Amino acid sequence: MSLIEGAKNKDPDAFDKLMQKQLNKMYRIAISMLQNEEDAADAIQETVLKCWQKIGQLRNDKYFETWLIRILINQCNDILRGRKKVVYVEDIPEIAHEDNYFTDAWKEVLNGLGEKYRVVMELYYVDGFSTKEIAKMLHITDTNVRSRMLRGRKQLEQLLNENRIG
Secondary structure (H helix, E strand, O other): OOOOOOHHHHOOHHHHHHHHHHHHHHHHHHHHHHHHHHHHHHHHHHHHHHHHHHHHOOOHHHHHHHHHHHHEEEEEEEEHHHHOOOOOOOHHOOOOOOOHHHHHHHHHHHHHOOOHHHHHHHHHOOOOOOHHHHHHHHOOHHHHHHHHHHHHHHHHHHHHHHHHHH
């Protein structure tokens, strides 16, 4: 029985050996596309996971390598698309505020949030943009902006409660 057949039968040892044979090629492709060790490792990890989950769908074993590399390229492209959606707070122009204490205090509080929540919260509460405007800036949906704000508020509540207790 070949390694591919073993992997299709969910033999973890066969699957591991199969992936080990492909690892160098996967790394070369991922690093050439992403130019970043961490992103390349993420792409490879996701590719291996998808391959394990979907190897039973492979119709012709002789196309295994092509199939695997196509999955990897799709993962790399997903990461590259994700990079384009990131807007750094420093890149967004400041809006003049009458009460600098308020904005400075808010920024300090917001620094404790995860980046994707901090960005939408700062754009909304500090800079005064609408959720629709934020959605356009970040290339995400209005619903996604509101969802991030909701989660950001929950994180903020947790941070504030921890600071009161601690």
